[in-house]
Amino acid sequence: MIVNFLLIVPLITILVLMLINQPYIKPVALLGAVAQLIIIIAVLIEYVSIVSPHHELMQLQTNIEWFSPLHIHYHVGIDGISIVMLFLTALIVIAAILISWKETTLQKEFFVLLTLLAFGAYGFFISLDLFLMFFFLEVAVVPKFLLILIWGSGKKAYSATKLVLMLIGSSALLFMGIAGLYYNEPAEWHSFNILQIAQMQLPFSVQIFLFPFFFIGFGVFTALFPFHTWVPDGHSAAPTAGSMFLAGISMKLGGYGLLRLVMLLMPEAAKVYAPYIILLATIGIVYGAFATMAQKDLKYMNAYSSISHCGFVLLGIGMLTPVALTGAVLQMVSHGLMTALFFAAIGMIYSRTHTRIIQEMGGLLAYMPFIGSLFILAGLASLGLPGLSGFTAEITILVGSWQQPITAYKIATIFAAASIVITAVYILRAIGTVLMGKYKTYQPNTLTDASWYEQWAGIILLIGILIVGILPFLLMKLLSPAILTIQSVILK
Amino acid sequence: MMHNYLYFIWPFKQEILLLLAIFILLLVQIFVDKPNKEWTMQWVNLFLLITVFTGFWQVGYTSDVSVMFQLSPLIAFEKSVLAFATYLISLQGYQWLKHQTYFIEFYVLLLSSLLGMFCMISATHFLFFYVGLELSTIPLAILANFHLQKKQSSEAAFKFIVSASFASAIFLLGISFLYGSIGTLSFNAIATQLNVNPLSILAFVLLFTGLLFKISVVPFHLWTADVYQGSPVIVTAFLSVVSKASILFVLLNLLLNVFYSLEQIWHLMLLILLLLTIFVGNLFALRQQNFKRFMAFSSITQVGFILVAFMGQHVLASAAVIYFVVVYLFSNLCVFGVISLVSTTTGKENIADFKGFYQSNPFLAWVLLLGLFSLAGIPPTAGFFGKFFLLLSGIQHVQYFSWITIAALNLIITLYYYLRVVVVIFQRDAAAEIPKLYISYPIKVSFFICIVGVLLVGVASWIYQYIFTLDFAAF
Numbered sequence: 001m002i003v004n005f006l007l008i009v010p011l012i013t014i015l016v017l018m019l020i021n022q023p024y025i026k027p028v029a030l031l032g033a034v035a036q037l038i039i040i041i042a043v044l045i046e047y048v049s050i051v052s053p054h055h056e057l058m059q060l061q062t063n064i065e066w067f068s069p070l071h072i073h074y075h076v077g078i079d080g081i082s083i084v085m086l087f088l089t090a091l092i093v094i095a096a097i098l099i100s101w102k103e104t105t106l107q108k109e110f111f112v113l114l115t116l117l118a119f120g121a122y123g124f125f126i127s128l129d130l131f132l133m134f135f136f137l138e139v140a141v142v143p144k145f146l147l148i149l150i151w152g153s154g155k156k157a158y159s160a161t162k163l164v165l166m167l168i169g170s171s172a173l174l175f176m177g178i179a180g181l182y183y184n185e186p187a188e189w190h191s192f193n194i195l196q197i198a199q200m201q202l203p204f205s206v207q208i209f210l211f212p213f214f215f216i217g218f219g220v221f222t223a224l225f226p227f228h229t230w231v232p233d234g235h236s237a238a239p240t241a242g243s244m245f246l247a248g249i250s251m252k253l254g255g256y257g258l259l260r261l262v263m264l265l266m267p268e269a270a271k272v273y274a275p276y277i278i279l280l281a282t283i284g285i286v287y288g289a290f291a292t293m294a295q296k297d298l299k300y301m302n303a304y305s306s307i308s309h310c311g312f313v314l315l316g317i318g319m320l321t322p323v324a325l326t327g328a329v330l331q332m333v334s335h336g337l338m339t340a341l342f343f344a345a346i347g348m349i350y351s352r353t354h355t356r357i358i359q360e361m362g363g364l365l366a367y368m369p370f371i372g373s374l375f376i377l378a379g380l381a382s383l384g385l386p387g388l389s390g391f392t393a394e395i396t397i398l399v400g401s402w403q404q405p406i407t408a409y410k411i412a413t414i415f416a417a418a419s420i421v422i423t424a425v426y427i428l429r430a431i432g433t434v435l436m437g438k439y440k441t442y443q444p445n446t447l448t449d450a451s452w453y454e455q456w457a458g459i460i461l462l463i464g465i466l467i468v469g470i471l472p473f474l475l476m477k478l479l480s481p482a483i484l485t486i487q488s489v490i491l492k
Numbered sequence: 493m494m495h496n497y498l499y500f501i502w503p504f505k506q507e508i509l510l511l512l513a514i515f516i517l518l519l520v521q522i523f524v525d526k527p528n529k530e531w532t533m534q535w536v537n538l539f540l541l542i543t544v545f546t547g548f549w550q551v552g553y554t555s556d557v558s559v560m561f562q563l564s565p566l567i568a569f570e571k572s573v574l575a576f577a578t579y580l581i582s583l584q585g586y587q588w589l590k591h592q593t594y595f596i597e598f599y600v601l602l603l604s605s606l607l608g609m610f611c612m613i614s615a616t617h618f619l620f621f622y623v624g625l626e627l628s629t630i631p632l633a634i635l636a637n638f639h640l641q642k643k644q645s646s647e648a649a650f651k652f653i654v655s656a657s658f659a660s661a662i663f664l665l666g667i668s669f670l671y672g673s674i675g676t677l678s679f680n681a682i683a684t685q686l687n688v689n690p691l692s693i694l695a696f697v698l699l700f701t702g703l704l705f706k707i708s709v710v711p712f713h714l715w716t717a718d719v720y721q722g723s724p725v726i727v728t729a730f731l732s733v734v735s736k737a738s739i740l741f742v743l744l745n746l747l748l749n750v751f752y753s754l755e756q757i758w759h760l761m762l763l764i765l766l767l768l769t770i771f772v773g774n775l776f777a778l779r780q781q782n783f784k785r786f787m788a789f790s791s792i793t794q795v796g797f798i799l800v801a802f803m804g805q806h807v808l809a810s811a812a813v814i815y816f817v818v819v820y821l822f823s824n825l826c827v828f829g830v831i832s833l834v835s836t837t838t839g840k841e842n843i844a845d846f847k848g849f850y851q852s853n854p855f856l857a858w859v860l861l862l863g864l865f866s867l868a869g870i871p872p873t874a875g876f877f878g879k880f881f882l883l884l885s886g887i888q889h890v891q892y893f894s895w896i897t898i899a900a901l902n903l904i905i906t907l908y909y910y911l912r913v914v915v916v917i918f919q920r921d922a923a924a925e926i927p928k929l930y931i932s933y934p935i936k937v938s939f940f941i942c943i944v945g946v947l948l949v950g951v952a953s954w955i956y957q958y959i960f961t962l963d964f965a966a967f
Contacts, residue, residue: 067953069811069960070884131880138871145911149918157915161908168907172900175880179887 159237170220177213207269221254235303240347277318284311324400334389389468547572585726609738648722663702669695720788769796804885819878822945826863848924874950
């Protein structure tokens with residue numbers, strides 16, 4: 001029952017936001033987000049109290065008929081992976097609302113859209129029905145278009161359209177995959193129920209045929225190599241909160257979908273297609289890293305580095321070992337938090353210097369020590385400094401990948417590991433240029449340090465990064481039952 | 493005795509209501525010097541609403557009343573949908589109609605056309621069907637000419653009447669071949685006696701072509717854009733929603749019942765036509781400047797998507813189509829309502845004129861936005877559910893999977909041109925061209941109904957379930 005509140009609270013927040021006016025909008029949005037975090041904690045407590053190692057996969061289910069002639073159900077439930085993703089979403093939404101505290105244009109619409117995006121993400125992470133999942137996935141797409149179009153900067157109409165068209169195109173593929181699954185079940189009952197389909201063991205030929213639809217469909221969301229082009233434009237044109245949401249949560253929808261649907265429903269096809277996944281992921285990692293080196297704009301830099309980091313998620317999924325899969329989930333959380341922090345820091349810097357070009361900045365650390373420190377910490381997490389989240393996640397994926405005995409996979413692992421060096425180059429260079437040295441073209445007296453809401457936004461994300469970095473075993477314990485289930489399905 | 497009369501009249505109650513309204517309007521025109529416009533309009537709207545509600549009240553199955561007329565809860569529901577759409581259009585035309593001298597004639601023609609559609613939907617014999625088809629078409633040509641001062645409007649009417657009569661001629665030829673092939677025009681007889689031979693295939697193709705003209709399926713779409721652009725906005729709305737919906741309802745009956753024995757043949761024809769329709773509608777909509785022309789091509793695409801559902805099995809296909817028509821009605825009327833209001837008060841009809849529309853008219857912008865998103869099939873609007881069920885019905889036969897994939901990928905282009913309008917609405921670098929508009933009470937009501945429809949018809953699953961139950965009983 002409590003799981004349903006994860007959807008009710010954002011809905012109520014949206015309704016209230018539509019009814020109230022000026023001074024109350026921001027507090028109500030923040031209140032809604034915090035209430036959501038509290039409910040997630042309650043869900044976690046309930047989950048921990050009932051889960052045992054050999055228990056059923058999904059807990060706290062609610063199953064209500066929705067469109068009964070088509071066997072579409074409102075069916076939600078959670079496991080370890082969804083709880084972790086829910087926490088990620090809640091933290092980023094709170095930080096995004098805080099960072100937009102000074103948003104002045106069309107405030108009401110802004111927070112309504114932000115909450116609607118969060119609603120889509122929450123729904124996606126808990127739904128156990130293919131139709132419902134697809135519904136929430138789409139809900140989490142279009143508000144992004146309006147966010148970028150209205151509050152964005154630069155080539156916003158172009159970027160917003162490109163982003164939405166690519167994501168909707170991938171959704172069209174996903175739709176065909178879902179419909180294909182629906183009709184390929186035994187003729188007596190068609191169903192969208194993920195758990196039922198998982199138990200049925202689809203015929204091999206069906207899996208082989210439908211796998212590409214799901215893989216490319218979710219791959220576009222995760223910035224899979226040839227379909228990554230929406231990422232740089234979309235991220236750099238979006239407002240700060242939008243970028244945080246895009247990189248932190250939207251890109252995770254794809255990874256979660258791959259883990260939950262593709263691995264669970266089509267394990268045999270996953271084994272067949274694994275080499276292609278790994279190939280594309282490795283290309284994405286290396287290409288993303290090199291492309292990042294060439295960027296002059298901070299937001300573009302972070303966007304391209306996201307392609308590289310999300311490649312690690314795909315690599316972990318493609319390797320199919322339990323350690324690598326755990327690493328993939330850790331990487332999703334870690335990347336979500338650190339990119340959100342990075343974008344937040346970039347947004348704070350941009351609002352003061354009014355430039356994002358790396359070469360035009362310098363010596364900022366002296367004027368804004370807090371923002372500078374956030375920037376450095378996000379950078380260090382990104383390049384994988386031990387103690388921060390990036391290290392635990394990437395090392396887990398690499399260790400898991402190395403367990404695969406096939407030589408080609410080992411070579412892919414070596415390439416992926418080597419890309420971390422490139423990451424270090426661009427991160428350290430950016431830190432050096434932007435924060436150290438002398439200030440350049442602007443008036444230093446306009447540079448103030450972070451205000452209270454920016455500090456809190458940073459601190460909340462930083463806490464998350466530190467928890468993943470220092471206490472990863474907490475997450476791993478949460479994840480292990482779900483990962484073991486996926487593993488057992490694959491090994492069968 | 494009394495009871496017997498009622499027994500015979502009862503199935504025709506929706507038609508009789510409309511006829512009554514038409515006669516009263518004619519009498520008012522003859523005997524009243526200066527009829528009170530506002531009062532008359534409200535009164536006609538009331539009649540339409542009653543027609544809607546009678547569709548849900550004590551409807552039984554009637555096959556024994558007449559050999560040419562049938563009624564079932566499903567058919568009554570379809571009629572109610574059409575009447576409701578006409579009611580909304582009549583509300584939205586309030587501002588425009590207030591300034592028309594011939595507004596009583598307008599309503600007489602509008603209701604006659606609706607009556608023709610009712611006859612067409614209920615027909616079980618091609619003769620009666622043809623009468624209904626003509627009764628629904630000819631008034632529309634006069635309505636298209638209702639911008640009496642505008643040359644474009646009479647051009648539209650001329651194009652419409654020429655292409656419509658051409659289509660009717662082809663349709664008649666089809667009927668005569670059909671009669672030559674099996675010697676009867678009754679639907680039931682055709683459904684049981686028709687077999688696959690060249691003459692009946694030819695007859696079917698001609699007949700089918702005549703109907704496809706009316707819903708402007710490519711390559712029979714050439715009249716659409718000009719007629720839509722030239723007609724007054726509310727006539728365009730009527731053409732694109734009510735007229736199309738009626739033919740789609742008829743097609744459901746014809747394809748899935750009457751001509752089901754030719755299934756193998758029309759499946760392939762329909763598949764090619766629908767892909768062409770979606771493609772051409774999409775490509776032409778990309779670069780339109782005039783909003784009404786844009787909506788013309790968008791509606792061509794939508795019809796293409798609706799035809800996808802016909803590839804499925806009876807109940808699922810029929811439920812998906814009727815459900816989508818309900819969704820389409822609300823979403824299209826959201827858009828047309830705004831265009832109508834803007835066009836009547838400022839005379840502006842180009843997409844570029846909507847620059848910065850959100851700044852000056854945030855409420856209207858949201859209405860327009862919801863309508864466009866619903867047409868593009870984006871949740872949580874009803875359009876998402878409608879499109880999902882249409883495509884889901886189409887994929888039922890696995891051999892068409894790859895074709896339907898192409899149709900589904902076309903949703904990207906569809907979304908692109910709807911988003912182009914959204915981009916214009918939210919442009920903020922220049923001052924808004926359209927000033928703040930006054931929204932009169934009936935128009936506000938229509939917008940409210942449309943918004944509720946767009947938001948609730950999808951999420952509230954009982955509407956789909958209701959349609960499905962009616963369908964299940966009918967087939």
